[in-house]
Amino acid sequence: MPPVINQDLCISCGQCVDICSEDVFFGSEEGRIPVITHPKECWHCNACVLDCPVQGAVTLRIPLPMLMVYK
Ligand code: SF4
């Protein structure tokens, strides 16, 4: 499942776009709230969440089966 961006919290810094190795946010424009164009590519690495300077601006929805192995 793709990440979710809270439009009220996001400051459009683009760090999640830069850190994502899977181009989930491909096509996002600099200075704007990122768009999720390749949701199925997200493998829940958590990098975007960890790199985001605003707590809660981007969150993951971990599929139930993956919760058993998710750290
Ligand atoms: S969790 Fe990882 S793969 Fe998924 S959007 Fe964030 S950085 Fe990309």
Ligand code: SF4
């Ligand atoms: S890193 Fe966080 S604040 Fe920056 S664009 Fe992504 S969701 Fe928004």
